[in-house]
Amino acid sequence: MPLMLPSESPTSRSIVGVAADLFASLRGESPSLPRADSVVLVLIDGLGAIALRAHAGHARALTAGMGKKDVAHSVFPSTTAAALTSLLTGVWPGEHGLVGYRVLDRARDVLVNQLSGWEGDGIDPMSWQAAPTIFESADAEGRPAFAVGVAAYAGSGFSRATLRGAEFASAPTPSERIAAAYDLAERHPGSIVYCYLPEVDKAGHKHGVDSHAWVAALEDIDAALSQRVPPGVGVLVTADHGMVDVPAARQIVLDEGHVKDVRHIGGEPRMLHVYLEPDADADSVIGRWRQDLEGLADVAGRAEAIGAGLFGPRVSVTAAERIGDLIVVPRGNRAMYDGTATDQRSRGMVGQHGGLTPEERQVPWLRLGAFVR
CATH class of the missing domain: 3.30.1360.180 (Gyrase A; domain 2)
Known part of the structure; x- marks a missing residue:
């Protein structure tokens, strides 16, 4: 069959616009976010808006004020390499060039893995992904920039392609990562802080959405986001994509x-x-x-x-x-x-994930702290 495109309004919110919204909030110029002294971008890898709503009883902190409009759309393909790069550069896959999980390097006639194969496949993060990151943009404005994630990802090729310009900090659990992100934002006025939570995505890949492991991961993240947000700090919670179970x-x-x-x-x-x-x-x-x-x-x-x-x-x-x-x-x-x-x-x-279904492409767009009107 020819391609069946999703029916979305041209004015639909996209994760591509998140970076611009956060910078505008810091300047007091955002039409969708109140002004904040510092901002924290929380990325819950693999958490679709449809799955979140279906499991609202396990995520009461996240869904407490979630309305019908509190969603955004991921990019195509709805996969981490493409979507996370769009979120952290503010441009579409057609511009940053990470157009899938594995793509062809035509100069060498080999497939390269754009998520985990940078070193093994011989990809240079600086040239293969040349779009400026939000952290480099923050530095150009004289703003502190931080990324809080898992220690194993520090210095990886994908991190160097998407997190360059950020000071990296690691913590083992979602609760500790959120606490570290909030602390950095409070201690550094005007900063932009990114916090990465991969647990839901990992559980979903291995066990599926609705599995005990997936629900447990969601509950841990919900508990982490129940922490008090420091005064003046705006928190935006979103995802790179959702997922579907494939029997x-x-x-x-x-x-x-x-x-x-x-x-x-x-x-x-x-x-x-x-x-x-x-x-x-x-x-x-x-x-x-x-x-x-x-x-x-x-x-x-x-x-x-x-x-x-x-x-x-x-x-x-x-x-x-x-x-x-x-x-x-x-x-x-x-x-x-x-x-x-x-x-x-x-x-x-x-x-x-990777396709065009609403389960894969609709993600939450939730506001906490100073972003709550």
Whole structure:
């Protein structure tokens, strides 16, 4: 099937605009956030707005004042590499260039992992992701900038691509990370502080949304955010994406016939970047995939996907080169796997994201502290 785009208002709030809102709040110029002395951006990885509302009884602090409009939309693909970079740079994937989980480095003809493969795949964080981060923008304004996260992520390639310009601090638990972020914001007026909470995403991938592990992770984060916010500190809580559970019966496995004329399959199971052999007839391959996947997935060529604005209103030449010749988005809660690949470990993952469903793309946009009107 041709690509079925989500029906969203052009004025819908996007996570791309969060950075601009926070800076405007510090200047007292934001139309959506009150002025704050310092701001804390709390990112709950993998927490969709729909899942949060469905589990409101386990997240009373988070949902206490949550209204229908307290949501934002993630970017496409709705995956951490793309969405978190958009949140921390204020630009769309088509501009910062992290257009998926795994993409093709055409200069070397190899797939590179844009989340965890920077060192192993030989990607330079400074050149591969060249958009200024919110922390670099803060420094340009003379503002202190901090990132509070997990110690294991300090100095990683992805952190250097997205957190550069920030002073990094680590703490082991959500409660300790929130406390550290609030303390930094209180002690450094005018600062912007980012706090990363990955626990919900990890539990969802391994066990699924609704699992005991996922609910326990949500409850821990809710308890962490029940802490008192220091006076004058505005706190914005959001997420990079949500997720859907993919049962084994909803897996689409590609065989030798599907991958004819295909050189590389990148992306991830909820959103494939398909790169063709140089001599392949792209129109013919697109037609074949659309016929084979009728009713199961949406298929678009690169130009069609870019023209539809999937990767944002502007797509750089560099970003366009990383986008697949085909974009394949499974419908509903399906996921797609290359059955000819040697490594099949990803087929054991329960919670997944990357696609266009509301469960994946709607995220909370919640205000605490000085941001509560």
